[in-house]
Amino acid sequence: MTRFTLDGREIPFRPGQTIIEAALAAGIYIPHLCWHPRFPPHGSCKLCTVKVNGRLCSACTFPTAEGQEVVSDSDELRRLRRRLTQMLFVEGNHFCPSCEKSGQCELQALGYYLGMTDSHYPHFYPRRDIDASHPEVLLDRDRCIFCELCVRASRAEGKNVFELAGRGIHTRLVVDSPTGRLGDSALEAGDLAARICPVGAIVLRDTAFRVPIGRRKYDRRTIAEVSIEEERPLLGEGNG
Amino acid sequence: MKPRVRIATTSLAGCFGCHMSFMDIDERLLALAEIADFDRSPLGDVKRCERCDIGIVEGGVCNAENVEVLREFRRHCKILVAVGACAINGGIPALRNRYDLGDCLEEAFLTGIGVTDPKIPGDPELPLLLDKVHPIHEVVKVDYAIPGCPPSADTLWTVLTALIAGDEPQLSGESIRYD
């Protein structure tokens, strides 16, 4: 079997696997937000940045190769990832104490994992629209991190409800329906697209604050532990 | 004998929840009183801050007085610590940032449900509101931050004792929470 090294450990891989896939298969977590084992990579959040033979690369898109030397767990990368996470926090409106997703949110859990204690940068406090037109699903754009997981999931479901529009700081999540409102789209609460959002941008109504503090997803487990337990078994189920 | 440590605390645009959590260190307050003195703080009655070793700031910056107090803290405190979600990112008060300040005042004091004697308060004694609520690091340099809404008493204690001992405070794992 072919192998590469990750933080000094030999990792076996199958041809065509990306670094993040081979690492997770071997039980090693590489931070990520826009990558999900069931979908083709998006390569946008850069949280999965690793050093491959000394160069910075995205582990979710970069293919494995024999003899490659990959570094993921270093102080330098931890610092860079923390800065990226802080940027994601300041470019949206993230007020965790009042967020339905708190305790179950990947962005927040990643902040914990990376030891982020402040936001470092000035806050943008952007004005983005909230869409409460759907009876079962709420779209709070303030918390969107533009990972396109909902876009990819909806595409795979043949509905194409979501899309990113605009560029740069003006990027926003738009809904495909005659009115542009979620309530007039084909989205249903059972759709993966309504459930896959890693943050609190797309949330199911009537589920908020149901799980008591202390028993929420990331109250006792780190995002690394959850990823290995829950995402690792999904490897190879990709539909991209 | 070691010199005593001087600590000042304040609540800007916050709810005093972080101060309440601080009180939650319970009998450890007595241990703290053995080694530390409180300067300006809602815990005592000193109104102006003098030279301090550690300044603890709860709450963000929502009015002109907040800016003044915060700058005074920065001037007088060797180490400035942001405590809680509001000091760090504006927190719940910053939810008003998506609205026009004039609209907020109108709704609160003129047109809102249950308003009697509608009038926007304009007494010159009242500090002028800022257009937006800001985290404190946008106004002064902050040395350490303790997130949480509020941070737990244990977390506050861990950081405070480290700072008093002259060590670098280390927060990790379950002591970092944003809610």
Ligand code: SF4
């Ligand atoms: S989406 Fe996540 S990071 Fe943003 S406010 Fe909600 S819990 Fe916090």
Ligand code: SF4
């Ligand atoms: S709504 Fe959620 S899943 Fe969709 S792009 Fe935004 S953060 Fe990603």
Ligand code: FES
């Ligand atoms: S996980 Fe690789 S870029 Fe987002």
